[in-house]
Amino acid sequence: MSALVPHADLAPFLVSAALAGPLADVDHPASMYGRFIPLPGVILGSKEGLRAWTPSFGFRDGHGGRVGREILPKVILWHRAQTHSLGAAAIAAAATALLCWLFFRQALLPVTLGVCVGYLSHLALDLINISPIMLWWPFSRKTAHIRWPRIRVGSPWEWLVTAALALGMAGDGVMRLLRL
Numbered sequence: 001m002s003a004l005v006p007h008a009d010l011a012p013f014l015v016s017a018a019l020a021g022p023l024a025d026v027d028h029p030a031s032m033y034g035r036f037i038p039l040p041g042v043i044l045g046s047k048e049g050l051r052a053w054t055p056s057f058g059f060r061d062g063h064g065g066r067v068g069r070e071i072l073p074k075v076i077l078w079h080r081a082q083t084h085s086l087g088a089a090a091i092a093a094a095a096t097a098l099l100c101w102l103f104f105r106q107a108l109l110p111v112t113l114g115v116c117v118g119y120l121s122h123l124a125l126d127l128i129n130i131s132p133i134m135l136w137w138p139f140s141r142k143t144a145h146i147r148w149p150r151i152r153v154g155s156p157w158e159w160l161v162t163a164a165l166a167l168g169m170a171g172d173g174v175m176r177l178l179r180l
């Protein structure tokens with residue numbers, strides 16, 4: 001059976017979806033990927049102003065402050081801003097497709113689809129999470145938020161929804177749809 005995600009490609013699809021799930025949180029110094037990025041973390045406290053972020057603040061925007069990374073001197077990439085957007089999802093998908101095309105061409109489709117599903121599921125969950133995200137960047141810097149039962153980032157629910165989305169995408173019915 002040939003389809004966009006045939007059964008032989010299920011493993012790379014699911015693995016890339018799982019790996020891309022937490023990717024948007026690279027903008028947070030305590031996140032799964034963010035902790036390995038050697039750029040200074042900052043926190044904007046309500047009283048203290050901007051100061052250095054330390055691991056004691058944890059993952060959540062501690063002490064009511066806004067967390068970010070100083071990617072260039074005085075240029076701060078705030079948590080839940082540009083990386084939490086459809087534009088960033090498109091960049092991640094394009095970069096993945098390019099890397100696969102160069103080095104791993106036979107897995108281009110399942111891996112790129114997996115990254116799309118993983119990344120978008122993160123955005124979908126954060127949309128219904130506590131604080132808004134910059135969904136429409138680079139077209140708009142307005143933040144988006146849907147009021148819904150809270151699902152915390154990094155909770156088992158987030159993994160469950162990501163897994164359900166990934167499995168749903170890989171289902172035969174969806175594969176037939178995509179083949180049209």
Ligand SMILES: [Zn+2]
Binds near residue numbers: 024080084126153
């Ligand atoms: Zn997030």
